[in-house]
Amino acid sequence: MEVIIQPDEDAAARLVARIIAHHLRRNPALVLGLATGRTMTRVYHWLVRLHRDEGLDFSRCRTFNLDEFIGLPPEDPHSYRHFMNTHLFDLVNIDKARTHLPDGMAPDLEAECERYEKLIRTSGGIDLQLLGIGRSGHIGFNEPCSSLSSRTREKALCPTTLEQYAPQFGGDPHQVPRRAITMGVGTILESKRCLLLATGREKADILHRAVEGPVSAMVPASALQLHPRCTVIADEPAAEQLEMKEYYRWLFDNEPEWEPFRT
Ligand code: F6R
Numbered sequence: 001m002e003v004i005i006q007p008d009e010d011a012a013a014r015l016v017a018r019i020i021a022h023h024l025r026r027n028p029a030l031v032l033g034l035a036t037g038r039t040m041t042r043v044y045h046w047l048v049r050l051h052r053d054e055g056l057d058f059s060r061c062r063t064f065n066l067d068e069f070i071g072l073p074p075e076d077p078h079s080y081r082h083f084m085n086t087h088l089f090d091l092v093n094i095d096k097a098r099t100h101l102p103d104g105m106a107p108d109l110e111a112e113c114e115r116y117e118k119l120i121r122t123s124g125g126i127d128l129q130l131l132g133i134g135r136s137g138h139i140g141f142n143e144p145c146s147s148l149s150s151r152t153r154e155k156a157l158c159p160t161t162l163e164q165y166a167p168q169f170g171g172d173p174h175q176v177p178r179r180a181i182t183m184g185v186g187t188i189l190e191s192k193r194c195l196l197l198a199t200g201r202e203k204a205d206i207l208h209r210a211v212e213g214p215v216s217a218m219v220p221a222s223a224l225q226l227h228p229r230c231t232v233i234a235d236e237p238a239a240e241q242l243e244m245k246e247y248y249r250w251l252f253d254n255e256p257e258w259e260p261f262r263t
Contacts, residue, residue, distance in 0.1 A: 150184030
């Protein structure tokens, strides 16, 4: 795992967008794993800019989102399908038939989870998985106690997550859907590369536990320590509690791979 610290939220999101663009240019048929949420809106803003200003081409890539709420149809403004269409898919040259999210309205949710796993497999697996981190320590909606080898499945949202999402549902945690379909931790760990973005002081404690604490199902994001190629990008407020900050900065300044991304 490596950690890159950026001065602020916008710089962190822009760096993530530039890394995604770099991979997409090298492999236009990239299989991209995507996330939603507040943190991701800036990443998608920058990806749309790169498409408009530099012709970043999405026409051959395929995407798989991490999760979707159960019981929300795609046209519901709170659904993740709606989020993705609004923030990215409607604004770039992507073929929507190649964009995938779990179907939270499927009559047989177990079969839907199996279908999703199979589709990821038959697409060749995820090349680059974008991740946020929840205040509970979740990645996707893998809440505390999630098995570190879990696959795509139904999951109940924990109280911390209901609180985190309440502002998007009129401030009332009771309005947040109780359940979601999420890729499992095991599914995420199989992607060839992971990029986790954390911004804001409210993520500082959980980021410290995920990156520098023990690997534990109580902090599902800590499972990323087991991933052979995981990069964490944090802004200064989210990085506040990291104990090895100066070492991470030194690595970023000295690793040849990051040279094109230092400015
Ligand atoms: C959403 C997802 C979640 C979010 C996390 C952070 O698709 O996978 O794990 O990434 O809850 O959300 P924000 O960015 O809203 O703080």
